[in-house]
Amino acid sequence: MNAMGHDVPTMIGVDHRGMTKKITNLIPDYMAMGERGMADMAEMQMPLPDNTIPMMTGEGPFGSVEMGGMFSMLKVRKDQKPGDYSDPGWYKHPEGTVAYEFTGELAKPKRSGNAGQPSMKLAQKNQPHIELQVRKPTGHSGH
Secondary structure, X not given: OOOOOOXXXXXXXXXXXXXXXXXXXXXXXXXXXXXXXXXXXXXXXOOOOOOOOOOOOEEEOXXXXXXXXXXXXXXOOOOOOOOOOOOXXXXXXXXXXXXXXXXXXXXXOOOOOOXXXXXXXXXXXXXXXXXXXXXXXXXXXXX
């Protein structure tokens, strides 16, 4: 896991701009991490501590391989011979199997003629008036 520490709470979604400003007044090279997840780290360049390896070194067929130092990438190919440890390259996807951004005109959606209507008829039309009695719990017994 290199120089990672995992005994801290997640900071995803936390806006820590004000806190970061205060910390950088004390520690000028401080860099906040993880506000929007670790993928942001692929865009940053920062000096590494001694005796560590970079985590953001891989480029894959669809962009950077974020957190490359956090896992091992294994490329399995049917035609790779046993004992052949050469890099087979990135997987070649069959034609038409990779998602892409659609930029054409969208077809008009088909609308239901009874939109907003119940799909099944009610078994009983009018229910009798029911009076409920609510008892609020007191204390924490039974938890």
